[in-house]
Amino acid sequence: MRKIWDFHGGVHPAENKLQSLQCDISSAGIPPQLTFPLSQHIGAPAEPIVEVGEKVRKGQKIAEARGFISVPVHASTSGTISAIEDRLIAHASGLSAPCIVLDSDGQDEWISHQGTEDYSKLEKAELLKIIRDAGIAGMGGAGFPTAVKLAVNPDAHKIQTLIINGTECEPYITADDVLMRERAADIIAGAEILRHILNPDEVLIGVEDNKGAAAAALKGAVRNSGSSVEIVTFPTKYPSGGEKQLIEILTGKQVPSGGLPSELGIVCQNVGSVVAIYRAVVHGEPLISRITTVTGAAVAQAQNFEVLLGSPMSYLLQLAGFQPERCARLVMGGPMMGFTVADHEVPVVKTTNCLLAPTAEELPAPDPAQACIRCGLCAEACPASLLPQQLYWFARSREYEKLAAHNLFDCIECGACSYACPSHIPLVQYYRAGKAEVTQMRHDQAKSEHSRTRFEARQERLERDAAAKEAQRAARKQAAEERARQAASEGQEDADPIQAAIERAQAKKAASQASVDGEAGPKTETSQAADTEQAATTQADTAQPDAAQPDAAQLAIERARAARAESAEQSPLEKANSKLQRLQERQAKSEAKLQQSREDGAAENIIEALESALEKLAPKIAAAEQELKALQEESEG
Amino acid sequence: MALMQVSSPHAHGPLSTPTVMRTVLLATLPGVIALTYFFGFGTLVNIAWACLVALGCEALALKLRNRPLGFYLNDASALVTATLLGIAMPPYAPWWLILVGVAFAILIAKHLYGGLGYNPFNPAMVGYVVLLISFPIQMTAWAAPVGINANNPPGLLQALQLCFAPGSIDAMTMATPLDLLKQNNGLLLEDLWRQNPQFGRWSGIGWEWANLGFLAGGGYLLYKRIFTWHAPVAMLASLSLMAALFYDGGSSASTGSPLFHLLSGGTMLGAFFIITDPVSSAVSNRGRLIFGAAIGVLIFLIRSYGNYPDAVAFAVLIMNFAAPFIDYYTQPRTYGHGRQHEEQDS
Numbered sequence: 015m016r017k018i019w020d021f022h023g024g025v026h027p028a029e030n031k032l033q034s035l036q037c038d039i040s041s042a043g044i045p046p047q048l049t050f051p052l053s054q055h056i057g058a059p060a061e062p063i064v065e066v067g068e069k070v071r072k073g074q075k076i077a078e079a080r081g082f083i084s085v086p087v088h089a090s091t092s093g094t095i096s097a098i099e100d101r102l103i104a105h106a107s108g109l110s111a112p113c114i115v116l117d118s119d120g121q122d123e124w125i126s127h128q129g130t131e132d133y134s135k136l137e138k139a140e141l142l143k144i145i146r147d148a149g150i151a152g153m154g155g156a157g158f159p160t161a162v163k164l165a166v167n168p169d170a171h172k173i174q175t176l177i178i179n180g181t182e183c184e185p186y187i188t189a190d191d192v193l194m195r196e197r198a199a200d201i202i203a204g205a206e207i208l209r210h211i212l213n214p215d216e217v218l219i220g221v222e223d224n225k226g227a228a229a230a231a232l233k234g235a236v237r238n239s240g241s242s243v244e245i246v247t248f249p250t251k252y253p254s255g256g257e258k259q260l261i262e263i264l265t266g267k268q269v270p271s272g273g274l275p276s277e278l279g280i281v282c283q284n285v286g287s288v289v290a291i292y293r294a295v296v297h298g299e300p301l302i303s304r305i306t307t308v309t310g311a312a313v314a315q316a317q318n319f320e321v322l323l324g325s326p327m328s329y330l331l332q333l334a335g336f337q338p339e340r341c342a343r344l345v346m347g348g349p350m351m352g353f354t355v356a357d358h359e360v361p362v363v364k365t366t367n368c369l370l371a372p373t374a375e376e377l378p379a380p381d382p383a384q385a386c387i388r389c390g391l392c393a394e395a396c397p398a399s400l401l402p403q404q405l406y407w408f409a410r411s412r413e414y415e416k417l418a419a420h421n422l423f424d425c426i427e428c429g430a431c432s433y434a435c436p437s438h439i440p441l442v443q444y445y446r447a448g449k450a451e452v453t454q455m456r457h458d459q460a461k462s463e464h465s466r467t468r469f470e471a472r473q474e475r476l477e478r479d480a481a482a483k484e485a486q487r488a489a490r491k492q493a494a495e496e497r498a499r500q501a502a503s504e505g506q507e508d509a510d511p512i513q514a515a516i517e518r519a520q521a522k523k524a525a526s527q528a529s530v531d532g533e534a535g536p537k538t539e540t541s542q543a544a545d546t547e548q549a550a551t552t553q554a555d556t557a558q559p560d561a562a563q564p565d566a567a568q569l570a571i572e573r574a575r576a577a578r579a580e581s582a583e584q585s586p587l588e589k590a591n592s593k594l595q596r597l598q599e600r601q602a603k604s605e606a607k608l609q610q611s612r613e614d615g616a617a618e619n620i621i622e623a624l625e626s627a628l629e630k631l632a633p634k635i636a637a638a639e640q641e642l643k644a645l646q647e648e649s650e651g
Numbered sequence: 652m653a654l655m656q657v658s659s660p661h662a663h664g665p666l667s668t669p670t671v672m673r674t675v676l677l678a679t680l681p682g683v684i685a686l687t688y689f690f691g692f693g694t695l696v697n698i699a700w701a702c703l704v705a706l707g708c709e710a711l712a713l714k715l716r717n718r719p720l721g722f723y724l725n726d727a728s729a730l731v732t733a734t735l736l737g738i739a740m741p742p743y744a745p746w747w748l749i750l751v752g753v754a755f756a757i758l759i760a761k762h763l764y765g766g767l768g769y770n771p772f773n774p775a776m777v778g779y780v781v782l783l784i785s786f787p788i789q790m791t792a793w794a795a796p797v798g799i800n801a802n803n804p805p806g807l808l809q810a811l812q813l814c815f816a817p818g819s820i821d822a823m824t825m826a827t828p829l830d831l832l833k834q835n836n837g838l839l840l841e842d843l844w845r846q847n848p849q850f851g852r853w854s855g856i857g858w859e860w861a862n863l864g865f866l867a868g869g870g871y872l873l874y875k876r877i878f879t880w881h882a883p884v885a886m887l888a889s890l891s892l893m894a895a896l897f898y899d900g901g902s903s904a905s906t907g908s909p910l911f912h913l914l915s916g917g918t919m920l921g922a923f924f925i926i927t928d929p930v931s932s933a934v935s936n937r938g939r940l941i942f943g944a945a946i947g948v949l950i951f952l953i954r955s956y957g958n959y960p961d962a963v964a965f966a967v968l969i970m971n972f973a974a975p976f977i978d979y980y981t982q983p984r985t986y987g988h989g990r991q992h993e994e995q996d997s
Contacts, residue, residue: 022986027662108656185662258986271987343655349662354655370661377661384668384726385768389929391666394879394936398986401934404978421985429660436666443658 016246019266021259023397024251025430027185027350029224034188034309034316039196041320042333044122047096048324049361050076050087050114051103055151056158057083062114068095071125073300075147076114085149085159090302090322093118104327104346104363108356116324129298138211141295148294149301149364153286154179154190154255155347157365160287164211166276174279176214177264178205178243178288180221180228181255184348187368189305190285192318194221194228198235201285204292205243212281217243219285220260224250252350253428257282259397271424286367306362308334310371312341321362327369328358336371342379345370349377350429384437392431392441398424402431402441409448414455417448425449516571523567587645594638601631671877672727675924676734678872682864682920683738689796689857691804693742696814698734700746704753705733712762728767732756735775735924739917739964740782741793741824743810745817748789752778772971773931776964783959791960795825796857799848828855829916829960832907840901840908853908854915862919869923878929881936882943883922887913889947897955906955918950921963931971938974938981946970 053059060077070076070089077087097115105111130136136144146161166173178201182190194201205217221229225247232245248254248263258269260282267278275282283291286304293299302323309316314335321330327344328336338358345352346360347368362369392402400421408416425445432441608624686694709729713720733753740749756778764770783790797804805813805823813820826834828849835843844850851859873880891909899905912918917925926932926946933942946966953962 022983025664027664106658262986268987271985273987341654343657343661345661347659350660352659352661354657354661356654356656358654372661378663379655380657380663381667382722384722385766387668387671387728387768387929388932388934389671389878390934390936393934393983399983400985401982403934420982421988424985424987427659432660433662433664434666435664436668436671438663438667440658442660446658 016244017266018246018248019263020249021254021262021397022399023393023395023430024253024259025395025433026250027252027433029250030186030309030349031188031191031224034186034307034318035191036315037317039192039305039318039320042322042325042330044091044118044120044322045325045329046118047326048090048093048116048118048322049101049326050089050116050324051101051361051363052077052087052112052114053103054087054157054323054363054365055085056156057081057085057162059112060084060087062098062112064095064098064114066095066098069093070095070116071123073125073127073302075149075300076116079146079149083159083162085146085151085161086300087114088149088300088302089116090324091116091118092121092123102357102360104355104360104366106353113361127298127300129294129296131296133207133295134210141207141211144295145291147300148290150287150290150294151301151364152284153290153304153364153367154284155351155365155367157363160283160291163281163283164208166212166281168213171276172279173212173214173276173281174216175265175281176205176208176212176217177260177280177282178208178217178219178285179255179257179260179282180219180225180232180285181260182225183222183250183252183255184350184352184368185252186309186370187307187348188309189307189318189367191225191228193285193289193305194225195231197289198228198231199239200289200292201232202235202239202241202243203296204288204290206239206241207291207295208281208283208288214279214281218264219243219245220254220264221245221247222250222254223247252430253397253426256397256426256428258426271421301364304362304364304366306330306366307368308371309368310341310345311373311376312337312371321366323362323364325362326359327355327362330362330369331358331371340373341371342374343372343377345372350433351427380440381438383439386435386437386439389436391434391436395430395434397428397430398426400425402445405448406439406441406444409444412451414448414452418452422448422452512574516574519567519571519574523571526567587642590638590642590645594635594642597631597635597638601628601635604628604631668728669726672731674875674877675731675872676727678868678877679734679738679865679924681867682861685857685860685864686738686742689804689860690742690794691797692807692810693744693794693805693813694738695807696810697740697742697744697749698737700814701733701737701740701749701753702730704750705729705757708754708757709762712758712766716762716766718766723767726767729757729761732761732774732778735920736778738920739775739779741790743794743805743813743820743823744789745813746815748782748786749814751785752782755781768930770930771974773925773928773967776925776967776971779964780968783964791830792820792824793827794820794823796849796855799825799856825849827916827960828858828911829954832911833954833960835903837903839903840905853910858916859914862914865919865923869919869927872923872927878927879936879939881939882926882932882946885940885943886922886926886947886950887918889944890918890951891947893948893951897951906951912951912954916954916961917963921946921950921967925963925967926970931967931974933974933977933981935978935981935983937983938977941977941981942970942974945973 052062058081061080062077064070064076071092072089074089075086076089079086093116095114096117099113099115100110101113101115103111103113133141142161142165145164146159150160151157152160180190180194182188205219209217219232221232229245229247236243236245246264253259254263257275261275261280262268265280269275270277290301294301303320304323305318306321307318308330313331314337317334319330319333343354344358346355346366347353349370352368352370386403386406388403390403396402404420405417405422408420422445427442427445429442432439435441604624604627608621608628611621611624683694683698706724706729709724710720713723736752736756737749740752756774760772760774760777761767761770794804826849831843831847831849838846849855853859869883872878890912894907894909894912897906898908926943933939949966949969950962953959953965959965
């Protein structure tokens with residue numbers, strides 16, 4: 015007898031499995047229309063490779079895998095593609111997603127396909143390609159692409175144990191149970207294919223002890239085939255079929271948080287997936303059908319169907335004698351982890367292991383939640399050894415750091431805590447919301463971190479530029495000072511800029527008087543601090559040499575003298591007044607010049623320069639007026 | 652018909668909070684019957700009056716807090732608080748004493764902290780301690796058990812009269828065994844037992860049976876999986892251990908035998924009905940072991956060396972303070988995390 019381990023927590027909900035075990039698997043037949051969602055698995059959605067109106071045959075690939083974690087989709091019967099559009103799909107969100115719609119022709123005509131009886135000659139990579147091309151994704155409910163899971167690098171992780179999951183711990187569901195009973199030989203054959211791929215030390219099939227018939231059938235098949243696969247039964251407890259829990263039961267090891275079973279040398283596959291692998295490899299059939307349990311008190315005869323993928327749920331329910339008026343909610347999956355679907359027309363997909371149509375008495379609407387009394391029953395039920403009530407408080411008070419610190423992300427959402435909670439608190443819902451919030455928060459944090467880095471880089475660049483400019487400015491200033499010092503050392507000690515200007519102007523005047531008459535007038539600069547409009551005026555002057563030009567320097571000297579005298583005597587009010595007057599004079603002068611330039615048909619650039627000079631004067635005048643006004647008010651007040 | 656859209660799980664276990672509370676109430680029966688048999692109808696009157704007051708206070712608090720009355724009254728948590736306080740109080744306590752205790756428990760210790768689930772202290776014990784400190788005379792006047800000095804405990808009518816038209820009950824009270832032991836000056840335990848008729852086989856007459864009754868009720872609750880064994884067993888074990896250490900064979904300095912401590916005062920009531928109150932105790936099983944064991948030690952210390960005759964209420968309140976602290980250091984190791992607490996504070 016093999017040693018088995020127990021896992022922490024777990025609950026024992028009413029099994030309700032007998033209802034659907036009264037008859038054998040029956041074929042659901044061909045519905046008139048089938049809908050194939052492009053995303054029936056975890057990973058990137060498949061991409062359609064057929065067009066509307068195209069005729070397809072059974073088993074034909076109609077959508078190709080896109081990316082590594084993705085699988086293709088195949089037509090499950092022959093017919094015509096009637097639409098490629100968004101349809102309601104089986105998802106907890108109740109949202110629509112891209113689907114390929116097929117009108118069946120009833121012929122059920124297969125595409126030519128061929129299997130490989132002797133797969134032992136095939137390379138591992140070839141087998142994985144067959145499995146991927148057959149569109150196989152975990153059929154226990156998660157829908158993770160099977161080929162990806164099997165593609166473990168033997169150099170990194172030597173696989174010691176291959177575990178085939180026949181636990182089916184969810185109440186009501188018997189799809190895997192009947193599969194094991196009726197197709198045990200296929201399971202063992204599939205397990206041998208996996209053994210060939212993974213080369214593990216041992217292959218185990220885990221079955222709960224409430225499925226005696228299934229375990230017996232598997233053992234019989236093992237005997238018949240001479241296989242060394244070991245059938246291990248263990249006590250029934252929910253959720254022993256969770257991958258992590260099953261691994262602990264069979265090996266006593268725990269998958270590290272955030273890690274994969276392959277790190278422990280373990281790979282886990284559902285029995286349904288194993289049969290699909292067998293059919294893909296040996297018979298060359300892609301995954302186009304599955305076993306689905308139809309159960310609940312709102313159907314007349316609960317049973318298991320072999321159903322074509324893409325069949326509408328309503329079609330399947332009808333076969334089981336569905337009484338819609340008695341059905342309060344329609345659940346895909348079991349009562350613990352299944353989700354409600356929004357409409358009966360939603361199609362059956364690769365992960366549809368069960369359609370549960372309970373009456374309101376059977377699964378009553380949830381009671382309003384009462385206060386948490388910290389009874390701790392949730393912590394006793396939690397298979398991940400979390401503290402569900404602490405998580406609940408933190409989720410309610412939005413303490414996301416604490417949620418993460420209390421290992422929220424190790425929650426497998428099995429629902430055992432909510433099941434056990436005497437106050438009927440929808441704990442799992444809080445955790446789902448909490449996980450979403452934490453994920454969003456981490457995303458935002460990463461984004462803001464990114465923005466911060468960018469901002470800092472920009473800031474640094476700006477500072478660098480500013481520093482460079484500053485350095486240039488300093489260098490210029492130093493040079494200017496150097497020049498000033500040189501000038502000073504040449505004996506001109508008068509620091510008064512006006513005096514300096516006068517002297518410079520006199521010097522220039524002397525120079526210009528000394529120059530030969532009739533030549534173009536020298537450039538005139540009235541002041542070293544010449545501003546733009548003066549420069550413009552000067553340009554205009556330069557462009558328009560007139561005879562009076564040499565007197566400009568004389569004028570400047572007089573102006574400067576006057577200004578110095580005025581500024582020494584005048585009050586602020588008077589100063590402002592005279593400033594305004596000066597500006598107005600300049601304006602008038604500029605306008606006159608502009609007028610003249612226009613009349614003379616001067617070059618455009620000159621006119622433009624004058625115009626812009628005028629424009630610049632306007633705000634200065636306005637400012638001066640304002641200053642004057644303020645001063646007047648001040649003196650009056 | 653529109654299909655219901657709800658999040659999983661869709662199935663729910665059989666337990667509900669009102670069921671839990673009613674089961675607890677039911678489990679007090681054996682102990683209450685024993686108390687009534689030995690001390691008369693006083694305890695029953697206590698419980699009935701306390702329940703009435705509790706419902707009134709609860710309704711008042713809910714109304715002030717704008718909460719739906721029916722929904723919250725239905726959880727029966729106020730009745731549990733009132734019943735436990737009624738049991739803990741001396742039989743034939745005057746009505747106003749019970750009123751003050753229950754009102755304090757419900758209004759202050761429960762609703763002022765946010766109502767059921769939010770109270771850091773056990774409301775019944777808060778009420779009890781408030782009374783014990785404020786009205787020590789009334790709170791320590793415990794009736795004599797049946798059959799002593801040809802004493803017949805009062806009937807229902809007399810009990811009602813004593814409660815609502817309080818007179819002196821000095822004549823019918825007697826020191827409890829715990830009092831006698833504490834005040835023992837120089838008598839060997841054997842002699843103490845012989846000189847005082849209140850002592851029974853292991854502890855006091857009546858007390859033994861009341862404690863055994865609560866033990867039976869606790870066993871029922873364990874069977875019904877209302878709480879885990881950790882806290883009660885740890886408390887009883889640590890109390891026994893302490894008593895055994897200081898028993899010294901029954902000399903005049905002895906603090907009493909382990910059995911005496913187990914079957915005296917509020918030991919069993921405390922072990923199965925008070926410290927198992929989930930709201931104010933530690934959360935994890937390991938935490939509950941620590942919580943219960945510490946209470947056992949405190950009960951022994953306060954009983955033997957403190958000023959008050961019984962110690963359950965004080966011990967529980969002290970450990971209520973410590974519960975969050977215990978919780979912090981006893982988080983279970985999550986699946987897939989290191990065997991040690993390496994990642995505890997990460």
